[in-house]
Amino acid sequence: MSEKKQWELRVKCLVLDHDDTVVKSTPEINFPAFLRSLKDLRGTTMSYEQFVEYNFDPGFYEMCADILHYTPEEIRYQEAEWERAAAVTIPAVYEGLPEILHTYVENGGKICVSSHSMRKTILRDYEAAGLPTPELIFDWACPEGKRKPHPYALQETMRILNLKPEELLMVDDLKPGYDMAKACGVPFACAGWSDNQIPVVREYMQKYCDYYLKTTAELEKILYKD
Template sequence: MLRFDCLVLDHDDTAVRSTPTIHYPSFSATLQQLRPGQSISLQRFAELCYDPGFEPLCSRVLAFTPEEMKIQEQNWLAAVRRTRAPFWPGMVPLLARYAAAGGHICVVSHSNEDTIRQDYAAAGAPAPELVFGWEQGPGRRKPSPWPLQQIMARWQLAPDQLLMVDDLKPGWEMARACGVPFAAAGWGVLCDAARRDLQARADWYLERVEQLEDLLYSRT
């Protein structure tokens, strides 16, 4: 018997391993294009994406102009189109078993819906029933509670019938605003500051994908 009727997943670094395989290489290439000779390690990139965040990293730390921000976005979109982010080992069979047991799978992410659906299809994972991506706009993106409110309304679910899984704080903020249980995807956390923060905030801090499967079915 399922413990949660609906599994709400973040995408990047929660379902798929995208920062080391797509986002960081794309960013590094853009940095060499716009700031020749300057480099940022993967670890430092993860730290800066956590605090102050990716947009402030570009606009404040690196002082990208609006024109340079457009170049960064174009380079990133090109990288996303040519490379499929791999799902974390064990995630696709976990989703298949969960869907077969009658669970609803939804995605709330800062990636685009088209990219998310293409990643799921390419991996042979069950298609998410609802996807709320970056295209929803500022007032409807996480950490706004709007995506979770829409999911609960779709199936008339109470907050405790959902489980939100994310590797960063915006997912936790959204879940907290709705009273939805939150599990931190520790397998995708790339910096110590985020790890400490999520360990302190999350209802469950999961180090491995297998622990998520245990949580979905366990009543203890």
């Protein structure tokens, strides 16, 4: 489909999560870094499935603060360990996304990012994968009360780009992105191609999301009018 041009957009703005929606960063970077911090700070470990489940609900920050009871200093320690890991490893992009996103932008679409990664990491990964540069990025540097799942990123995207909720599509692999989209009335598509689609995540997302996309090719099919 991506070889065709001049389609009429159904979705004027894609708001993309980054980790495990665009790049394969949790298995390659985030989870190993988290385990190192967990061992240092609590002398214990966690399975990949449990880690994903906590990130799904209640969310990464809530896992650190409310479940692991990390102090603010320990949270900063964990962040520093993640930044060290992210600085030396560039994760792979999911197959098909470069072509899909370039064609989307060529047809007038806007790309924004709402993520718990850092802006510099997001931009580096986009450049390394040959992806179009996002119009707006809402990253971990946002104040705690404005990070996903808070709807701030979507509210600001609509304000800055002068768009209505129905003109956006939020794409994420986990529940915090869904919660943010739901709060704003923005359609939501689950990145079902993600490595994070363990059974509890997949079952919830298939039940509640507007779209459950098993492949990146399925994303392209919903961006344009018939």
